Amino acid sequence: MSLWLARGLAYRYPGSPVEAVREVDLDVGDGEVVALVGPNGAGKTTLLLLLLGQLPPLRGRVEFAGRPLDAWSPGALARRVGVLPQHEEPAFPVTVRELVAMGRYPHLGAWRQERPSDVEAVAAAVGRCGLAELTGRPFATLSGGERQRARLARALAQGPEALVLDEPTAGLDVASEMEMWELLRREARAGRGVLLTTHNLNLAARFADRLLLLSGGRLLGEGAATDVVTEPRIGAAYGWPVRVFPHSGPGPDRGAPQVVPLRPNDEPERKVP
Amino acid sequence: MRDRPLFGGLLVALLAALLVSVRFGAAGLDWTAVAGGLRGTADQASVTIVRDLRLPRALLGALIGAALALSGATFQALLRNPLAEPYVLGVAGGSALGAVAVIGTGWALAAPWTLPLGAMAGAFATIAVVVRIARGAGPGLDVRALLLAGVVVGVFCNACLLLLLSLQRGEAFREAVFWLMGSLAGASWAAAAWLAAAILPVGAVLCLAARPLDLLAVGEESARHLGVKVGRTRLLAYLAASFLTAVSVAVAGSIGFVGLFVPHAARLLWGGAHRRLLPAAALLGAAFLPLADTLARTVVAPAELPLGVITAFVGVPFFVAIMRRRLAGRPG
Numbered sequence: 271m272s273l274w275l276a277r278g279l280a281y282r283y284p285g286s287p288v289e290a291v292r293e294v295d296l297d298v299g300d301g302e303v304v305a306l307v308g309p310n311g312a313g314k315t316t317l318l319l320l321l322l323g324q325l326p327p328l329r330g331r332v333e334f335a336g337r338p339l340d341a342w343s344p345g346a347l348a349r350r351v352g353v354l355p356q357h358e359e360p361a362f363p364v365t366v367r368e369l370v371a372m373g374r375y376p377h378l379g380a381w382r383q384e385r386p387s388d389v390e391a392v393a394a395a396v397g398r399c400g401l402a403e404l405t406g407r408p409f410a411t412l413s414g415g416e417r418q419r420a421r422l423a424r425a426l427a428q429g430p431e432a433l434v435l436d437e438p439t440a441g442l443d444v445a446s447e448m449e450m451w452e453l454l455r456r457e458a459r460a461g462r463g464v465l466l467t468t469h470n471l472n473l474a475a476r477f478a479d480r481l482l483l484l485s486g487g488r489l490l491g492e493g494a495a496t497d498v499v500t501e502p503r504i505g506a507a508y509g510w511p512v513r514v515f516p517h518s519g520p521g522p523d524r525g526a527p528q529v530v531p532l533r534p535n536d537e538p539e540r541k542v543p
Numbered sequence: 544m545r546d547r548p549l550f551g552g553l554l555v556a557l558l559a560a561l562l563v564s565v566r567f568g569a570a571g572l573d574w575t576a577v578a579g580g581l582r583g584t585a586d587q588a589s590v591t592i593v594r595d596l597r598l599p600r601a602l603l604g605a606l607i608g609a610a611l612a613l614s615g616a617t618f619q620a621l622l623r624n625p626l627a628e629p630y631v632l633g634v635a636g637g638s639a640l641g642a643v644a645v646i647g648t649g650w651a652l653a654a655p656w657t658l659p660l661g662a663m664a665g666a667f668a669t670i671a672v673v674v675r676i677a678r679g680a681g682p683g684l685d686v687r688a689l690l691l692a693g694v695v696v697g698v699f700c701n702a703c704l705l706l707l708l709s710l711q712r713g714e715a716f717r718e719a720v721f722w723l724m725g726s727l728a729g730a731s732w733a734a735a736a737w738l739a740a741a742i743l744p745v746g747a748v749l750c751l752a753a754r755p756l757d758l759l760a761v762g763e764e765s766a767r768h769l770g771v772k773v774g775r776t777r778l779l780a781y782l783a784a785s786f787l788t789a790v791s792v793a794v795a796g797s798i799g800f801v802g803l804f805v806p807h808a809a810r811l812l813w814g815g816a817h818r819r820l821l822p823a824a825a826l827l828g829a830a831f832l833p834l835a836d837t838l839a840r841t842v843v844a845p846a847e848l849p850l851g852v853i854t855a856f857v858g859v860p861f862f863v864a865i866m867r868r869r870l871a872g873r874p875g
């Protein structure tokens with residue numbers, strides 16, 4: 271089933287001479303992981319905000335679950351879509367349990383008391399993200415990986431059909447990053463559509479069903495990793511020469527394209543800035 | 544409900560604080576006299592002291608303590624700033640300006656009821672001006688715009704206040720300064736009833752609808768993605784918290800420190816979820832202020848110390864103790 275459908279999407283920030291997003295077509299279905307990649311300033315976050323109805327498109331249209339985005343109230347959308355923004359700094363100490371419980375807000379609103387079903391949803395989300403031992407801990411005392419998992423648990427507590435994550439693995443160590451990708455892959459297997467931005471091309475090539483390569487607000491490529499993660503495309507998008515090798519296995523990722531950026535002396539015949 | 548022991552305990556503490564506040568004062572009463580005074584069976588003097596003087600004053604203190612604590616906790620979440628307190632956005636300045644203007648014209652001496660009216664008019668005018676300035680910065684209510692507008696309007700009110708004060712002479716000057724220090728000395732059943740009618744409904748709504756404050760305190764962007772109408776929520780929270788401050792200041796002047804430290808103490812003791820934090824802070828403030836007022840009345844009896852001095856003298860060590868305990872228990 272199609273979750274997001276965007277056609278000819280464009281946006282320009284007020285006062286800016288250039289369009290941050292230009293003529294982007296995009297589809298995200300349930301059960302798939304779609305990775306949005308591209309250099310800093312390519313328009314990835316802007317595109318996410320357009321898909322979430324947080325910015326009004328300059329041109330084009332967006333549908334979620336078959337209905338135009340303007341037909342969704344913020345609350346109704348929040349019951350279907352869990353979002354992890356890039357930045358978040360609680361102004362006051364909150365425990366992991368309190369943070370995850372905030373995911374029930376779209377179902378509870380300002381007034382209602384937590385019902386047993388809310389408590390269950392929170393506990394289930396905590397369990398899925400491996401946080402059961404940490405529920406009483408202040409969020410601020412968690413490691414980077416634990417924090418991201420706590421925030422993912424909050425999104426899961428919303429009971430969403432889709433997850434949108436803006437650089438969920440930025441700043442994480444190898445183990446924490448792999449944990450996060452595995453969690454997202456598992457949520458996709460459970461039927462959720464997952465759309466994320468990332469700078470880790472190699473893991474995106476292994477974990478994502480499809481990649482969208484964005485540069486200068488335009489889509490430079492879209493499709494399976496072997497189609498998108500190629501030397502000319504990645505080199506052009508990022509403005510840096512790369513070599514792409516197939517992953518040598520073992521396991522199901524065998525053959526997935528893996529990117530190695532070049533240094534000036536690596537291959538003198540290629541131009542390196 | 545998980546929180547029943549917490550709120551039961553706080554209610555008992557509030558009741559105890561009210562009794563202590565009725566028991567102690569310039570005129571010595573023992574517990575028998577207090578009980579007799581409350582039931583109306585003691586001698587006439589005790590009945591008058593208990594029923595007409597100390598009980599309304601204790602209740603007024605409890606109401607104002609609750610209102611300031613609620614207001615402070617709300618402002619802290621709204622502005623995402625631990626230094627926020629009920630007076631940070633200029634309400635106290637506007638209110639003081641209104642009050643001192645009434646004192647300066649001599650109306651306050653002729654008709655004492657004009658004093659709270661003047662203070663209230665000043666406070667509400669300030670709120671209206673602050674919202675107007677802050678909303679001019681864009682749609683919704685931007686936190687930085689609100690903070691700057693509030694601080695700037697407050698500074699302007701204080702300048703006007705100093706100007707008015709410098710023009711006062713003799714009795715009016717004394718009365719103005721006394722009002723500025725904040726006091727529960729003007730307590731009466733009428734004042735307590737009026738304040739209860741204003742504070743309890745607004746406070747109850749704020750406590751029951753507090754969940755969006757959790758999300759605002761965590762982050763504006765996340766709150767938006769969770770379906771919070773951020774601009775509208777901020778405006779309503781600002782209006783409710785300012786209203787609570789305005790009515791408190793109108794009756795008792797600006798009593799400092801309660802609205803800053805009681806929310807922090809409640810947060811350190813019982814966590815940051817506002818549906819629990821707001822009512823807990825309100826009850827803690829309600830228990831604290833009558834006790835502080837009891838000290839203010841008894842330490843140099845029959846004279847009274849400014850209440851704000853006591854709230855700071857008692858509150859600061861208490862707050863530091865809680866803070867040290869909590870920080871010591873934190874890993875990392």
